[in-house]
Amino acid sequence: MGLETLDYVVLGIYALSLVVIATLVSREKAGHKKDTEDYFLAGKALPWWAIGASLIAANISAEQIIGMSGSGFAVGMAIASYEWMAAITLILVGKFALPIFLKRGIYTMPQFLESRFGPSVKYVMSVFWIVLYTVVNLTTIMWLGATAINTLTGLSMFHGMMALGAFAAAYSLYGGLKAVALTDIIQVVLLVFGGILISWIALGQISSTGSPVDGFGVLMSELPGKFDMILSRDNPEYKNLPGIGVLLGGMWIMNISYWGFNQYIIQRALGAKDIKEAQSGILFAAFLKMLMPFIIVIPGIAAAYLVANGTVPAFERSDQAYPTMMGFAPVGIKGLIFAALVAAIVSSIGSMMNSISTIFTMDLMKPLFMKNASEQRLVTTGRIVSFGALVAALFMATPLLGSADQVFQKIQNWTGLVTPGIVAIFTLGMFWKRATEIGGLAAVISSVALSALWPNLFPDMPFMDRVGVVFLLAMVIGVVVSFLQKQQSEEKVVDLAGISFRTGTSFNIGAVIITLMLFGLYGYWW
Numbered sequence: 001m002g003l004e005t006l007d008y009v010v011l012g013i014y015a016l017s018l019v020v021i022a023t024l025v026s027r028e029k030a031g032h033k034k035d036t037e038d039y040f041l042a043g044k045a046l047p048w049w050a051i052g053a054s055l056i057a058a059n060i061s062a063e064q065i066i067g068m069s070g071s072g073f074a075v076g077m078a079i080a081s082y083e084w085m086a087a088i089t090l091i092l093v094g095k096f097a098l099p100i101f102l103k104r105g106i107y108t109m110p111q112f113l114e115s116r117f118g119p120s121v122k123y124v125m126s127v128f129w130i131v132l133y134t135v136v137n138l139t140t141i142m143w144l145g146a147t148a149i150n151t152l153t154g155l156s157m158f159h160g161m162m163a164l165g166a167f168a169a170a171y172s173l174y175g176g177l178k179a180v181a182l183t184d185i186i187q188v189v190l191l192v193f194g195g196i197l198i199s200w201i202a203l204g205q206i207s208s209t210g211s212p213v214d215g216f217g218v219l220m221s222e223l224p225g226k227f228d229m230i231l232s233r234d235n236p237e238y239k240n241l242p243g244i245g246v247l248l249g250g251m252w253i254m255n256i257s258y259w260g261f262n263q264y265i266i267q268r269a270l271g272a273k274d275i276k277e278a279q280s281g282i283l284f285a286a287f288l289k290m291l292m293p294f295i296i297v298i299p300g301i302a303a304a305y306l307v308a309n310g311t312v313p314a315f316e317r318s319d320q321a322y323p324t325m326m327g328f329a330p331v332g333i334k335g336l337i338f339a340a341l342v343a344a345i346v347s348s349i350g351s352m353m354n355s356i357s358t359i360f361t362m363d364l365m366k367p368l369f370m371k372n373a374s375e376q377r378l379v380t381t382g383r384i385v386s387f388g389a390l391v392a393a394l395f396m397a398t399p400l401l402g403s404a405d406q407v408f409q410k411i412q413n414w415t416g417l418v419t420p421g422i423v424a425i426f427t428l429g430m431f432w433k434r435a436t437e438i439g440g441l442a443a444v445i446s447s448v449a450l451s452a453l454w455p456n457l458f459p460d461m462p463f464m465d466r467v468g469v470v471f472l473l474a475m476v477i478g479v480v481v482s483f484l485q486k487q488q489s490e491e492k493v494v495d496l497a498g499i500s501f502r503t504g505t506s507f508n509i510g511a512v513i514i515t516l517m518l519f520g521l522y523g524y525w526w
Helices: 005-026 036-044 048-059 062-074 077-104 109-116 119-153 157-172 177-206 212-222 250-260 263-270 275-308 318-326 333-368 375-401 407-415 419-431 437-457 463-483 505-524
Strands: none
Touching: 005 177, 005 333, 048 177, 048 263, 048 275, 048 333, 062 077, 062 119, 062 275, 062 318, 062 333, 077 109, 077 250, 077 263, 077 275, 077 419, 077 505, 109 119, 109 263, 109 333, 109 419, 119 157, 119 263, 119 318, 119 333, 119 375, 119 407, 119 419, 119 437, 157 333, 157 375, 177 212, 177 275, 177 318, 177 333, 212 275, 250 263, 250 407, 250 419, 250 463, 263 275, 263 333, 275 318, 275 505, 318 333, 333 375, 407 463, 419 437, 419 463, 437 463
């Protein structure tokens, strides 16, 4: 099952090539030094293909590949709802949120909240996002990446995380967002190619003829429950994916928060040359999201079949499904697939590091302690913060995740504590002029309190249903508190009349195609 010499050679060539390319694309013209716009927003010159590829590369990491494949092993295709509903969410973000953000010329999500509400909201949310990205996201990516390394090479979890962190730092610390985004097209090509290969190989192991098409047919006939998109109440995983509530409730809030108001995702679109490039990049990413379950979830379902019939020994944790399927690949190809997995992991680590440094530097350090600092000093500060976050995550990962199974679901539960308030404050701030600073804070704080208390009050309610209900309550609280406060000055509110939400013909056609694909998939596997 492990890697051999040729596999390590392939991996080494990939790693060296990536660092060299990232260094080359990050070089500045003679006499020009990197400023904050260069480092944090890639000089606002990203083309659509780089935006779309970088969105997917930042998103599809160990938590998706390892974690979602593990959930495919335990749950089945229903976990793909996170991916397919994200495609529709991206369309909505591209049409309604991006025009507002780009019009305001912001670097970060907290910066938008400051311009709309005031500094107190910005500081509260800046600290929250830095903690979330470091304690939850960065630790998870590194832990699950190390799980794959451990399964295939025997390297310890800690040393696996060290290797991933060092690789990510080597290619992203110097160049910032430009180095990450422009190399992400390589990462995505490798990721998709590697994912198709592993699905092809895993399905071939199932069929007596060795045909992946026949293997998929065997899965459909032998494990029909794994292809139920809407889980029934008697399904043991209903608590994580509560039936029709997935389509009508909290998953919308989870996806809108992640794709619309998440710094480390939306930062790519903020670095676009213009709104048309940003929306084209969003559309490209949406099409890629429709593909992802077939190259991520299918290997997990295949692993469930192979474990059930004794071909593969039972796992200690479901998150070992994908690395085990990688073990069936021939020498050399296994190294290429492993390189694709590493590509996804280090891209997300680099993206997360850049977003942490952007928020810390631009939203906390610059206004509070470095008002007169030079651009180069701010960039240096960002690099130091990136490295510090990486080291902190390295030492926190094992205590937080060492005993967890289905880490992907655990992440959703953690982020679900704060997601309702994030969507509430942005929705109120963007689309309701009467929303006030205290009203916005009340929505965020009340959502955390309600989410924490809810399991004690309604222990049997699935967390995703809780997310939907808490979002509605947070909106109500935000509205009520806003009416108790004097309306904010006119220059703070978002003037929707001055923003165009019109989208081009290609964007509209793409949105219709994705919607029809979604209806078709759910209709077929209902």
